[in-house]
Amino acid sequence: MNSSVKHSNPSVMVTADGVPLMVSLSRAKRKAKIRALLLVTPLFLFILVTFFIPIASMLLRSVDNEVVEETLSRTVPILQGWDQTGDTIPDETVFVALHQDFVDGYREKTIGSPGRRLNYEKPGFSSLFRKTARKAEKFEPPYQAAFIKADKKWGDINYWRVLKRESGPSTDSYYMTALDYGYNDIGERVAKADDQSIYVDLFGRTFWISFVITSICLVLAFPISYLLSILPAKSSNLLMILVLLPFWTSLLVRTSAWIALLQQQGVINDMLVWAGFLGDDNRLAMIHNQAGTIIAMVHVLLPFMVLPLYSVMKTIPQSYMRAARSLGANPFTAFVRVYLPGTIPGIGAGSILVFIISIGYYITPALVGGQSGTLISNFIAYHLQSSLNWGLAAALGAILLFAVFALYILYDKIVGIDNMKLG
């Protein structure tokens, strides 16, 4: 026996050389922990840089409004003293500051940005800033009159109200727009009229179409995956290639193929007319509408449903069904009671995958979706690429992100997130 054991406290386990067991154990584990940490560090950094930072910056951008305060750095503080609920425009002190800001902004080529920013809130700001900036250097006091002479919008109190409202470092206006709210002339938040609201309906449509696509994918993928899982490797590999074929075809080829197939003068309509199912003048509209989006996206996303389903079904032993049959269940009961519950992890994984990809898809809907088949992502892309309203794009993206989180939590509550198998 080692001597250290004798004088050790019976309640604290120690190793042979007298070090408490817990200390010794954590020391031994530390090396393993450091090694594990080193192994995950590259991926962690990669994800941090390519995922978390962009998302954080997107969230930031959806409320960021510093451009007005920065460019009109003299005007904004003075403007805080102006009462926007009254019916007079700001006095000369504000215009003096504004003049200096414009002269500097024009020299430094920064005056266009706040103009474009405010133009999102009220059309006219863009040209107001651009035109005024060109002339501002030559203005003579009193500046209020000079500004109004250059463009009479400077005398319109509604422009000043918007300017004051949007002069803070952050704004909620992007989120308001994204939820179909706006401000009225006196600065109250109001829901937009039905014929001017877009985004809420679009979110709804996006989720609905994604749901339909997911359901169709599930219905189509289930039997195919089952077949793949029971066929011998040789034939299942061939079938798998057919399933994956859409992955390997370029988007352009696929799109042309859909158009050739689905359009009114296309192959399917021609065949239906030829076979006499349709009259020549009521050909089916299967593209440039919701049907087109659904057909094309089901085509693209089917593999994302098949693969998890297949990988789950592959692990369900044939003996389960056989056991159920031997216990007296007819094929249908055996399927519903025994096989189907076993595939839930695959159904969950496939559905979440397809659903999340669908709500973010924009190229296919843009090409074949027409007016009824465009989704919220098309608008995010539009605001990113064409209108350059990145704040609104970020707000729309953030809402989408929160909606996905909410769904994820819902899924976790109903099915359990650990009950999901991707492969």
Add this chain to the structure above:
Amino acid sequence: MNKFVKQTLLATAVTAAMVSTASAKELVMVSWGGAYTASQQKAYHEPYMANNPGVTIINDDSGSGALAKLRAMKEAGNVTWDLIDMTGSAAMTACEEGLAEEIDHDKVLANAPDGTPASVDFGDLIISPCFVPQIVYSTTFGYRTDKVGSNPPTSINDVFDLEKYPGKRSLEKRAVNNMEWALLADGVPSDKVYDVLATDAGVKRAFAKLDTIKDSVVWWEKGAQTPQLLADGEIVMGSTYNGRLFSLIVEEKQPVAMMWDWQVFDLDGWIVPKGTKNKAEVMKYLKFATDTQRLADQSKYISYGPARASSAPLVGKHATLGIDMAPHMPTAPANSKNTLLYNIEFWADNTDDLNEKFYAWLAN
């Protein structure tokens, strides 16, 4: 340091050196791809590279998203483009946002052969201090000759006339152009179009007119879509860029013809992105590529009008087909009886607002 590491580092350094020396002579030019970039390649890039053996011009076809990408590059502090082809309104935005270099047109660009300064030769087409105009293009209509019988469409009213011309028509999925056409077809005089459109009632009126054909419209987003739809016989008529229709009619010999009534003129040209690493070389290129002869040369390959007044008389025959290009230009007298000039000021203020209203109208 072991041998392998040394060799690897050496190889990396050599590669890096090669890349950086090579990029010193490479100019990356962003344009729209397809026949348009091809025409620039033939008319500008190839002769320039022949005169300047040290320079290689790389075409980047990301023209449609160029503004957004440029802004992202600027924010990331790494602008990899040297010259960008943009529509006039995009160029104006780029200039306002500080994304483009301002250009002294008379200093940088070549005079006309008769000595007229560039600023005079381009005239009003210089809509922004950052913009070097290149072509005048128009957005106009093509129709299937086999679907209209002996009574082809001749006016913008026909686009809105479903009884006379049943079937689908394609329009661009945005407010610009469609709103003007709707008002013109609804009887608004051309010089009052933008005044009317500036009012809420005018916007309502335009939508009301568009409502009459809404269910028969295929909305396009890419310039190639209307030619394809026409070729497939999916639509009776549709709007697109006149150069695309020229290719469809003259080069592909499809049963399609042009309907020029109230074509909308717009500009396309170059901007120099702020932060380009080859500014001097790019300016040199700009001087060459926008001189009178080069702009006229481009029209040998595509039916867009040169932006210099002095180039117009030099427009000749198509490079391969040998047909006279002048009658196919949007500016030809026979084609330009009724034309509308894209109002850049108006749309700079109202694009966002009207597009939003337009999409809301589409969705409802």
Add this chain to the structure above:
Amino acid sequence: MSNDQPYVQFKNVQKSYDGVILVVKGFNLDVAEGEFITMLGPSGSGKTTCLMMLAGFETATHGDIILDGQSINDVAPHKRNIGMVFQNYALFPHMTVAENLMFPLEVRNMPKSDAQKKVQKALDMVQMGSFGQRRPGQLSGGQQQRVAVARALVFDAKLVLMDEPLGALDKQLREQMQYEIKHIHDNLGVTVVYVTHDQSEALTMSDRIAVFDDGVVKQLASPSELYEKPDNAFVAQFIGENNTLRGKITSIDGNDCRVDIDGHGEMIAQAINIGGVGDMTTLSLRPERVWLDPDDTFPNVFEGKVEELIYLGDHIRTRMTVCGHDEFIVKIPNSTDHKDLQVGDTTKIGWKVEDCRALDCTD
């Protein structure tokens, strides 16, 4: 119980999967009611296919399978009322143990209270009475096995099929389960058709064993008969340990024959399954039937040179060279005064005629 008619009958059953190769070549088997019969053979020998045909998961390509006087060729599996225990237990992972047992009763629309009583009884029978609310994933292999057996029995099937049910268990647990299954069989009087490739398992449990090889039943007999009196070289080799010596028949004398072992000597053996004089034969001799230092009454006496000794507790496994054959095994019982041999020693060995069987030559 005793009935003239067999309870299960395979009549000249053939099975082919691909239309080229027969995996079962004319299988005949009569199983009496209450019998425990085992189909034993190496993997790929066709035994599992026969079981699956009986269960209804495979269809016979030719022949009849009769259950209780009725041909069941066209009866769907779920209407056969046959209990089955699978190799990997096939307990439904999303159901509790009790729900697993409830399943066959539910599909038979048994009233719930009756069903619950039956489930409890079946679980008690396999000493799993307190595990009803667990899920299969929370049970050990042995416990899952018990549940699988209980589930196969809970709906009062008269015939229970077991497909290598103990294959995944460790040796000790396997032996324990063998006895338990045997006891359940004895207590309930069900008919069991059991498939295994483990000969000791087959010997322990079965009333009769059908030894399969390459789609054919090589011998169907009780365990003792299989061991003591194998009909052919395959069975002799497959069941228990065996010394195999090949030689040429030099003469046949009634029930005995003389066999020349490649010129190393001549042995006398029982002529069981041989051709004529001059043909090759395989002599089969159990290692425990070899005597050391035999007296003169032994007809077969030879010299053996000790090559290897392995101490196995109750006996010492001794490998010798005998008649030029160096894989000759002799089991020397570890009795108080057993002969103490060393490697390299030479000793006299011998055996009786009735312990040495001349069988077919496998080549």
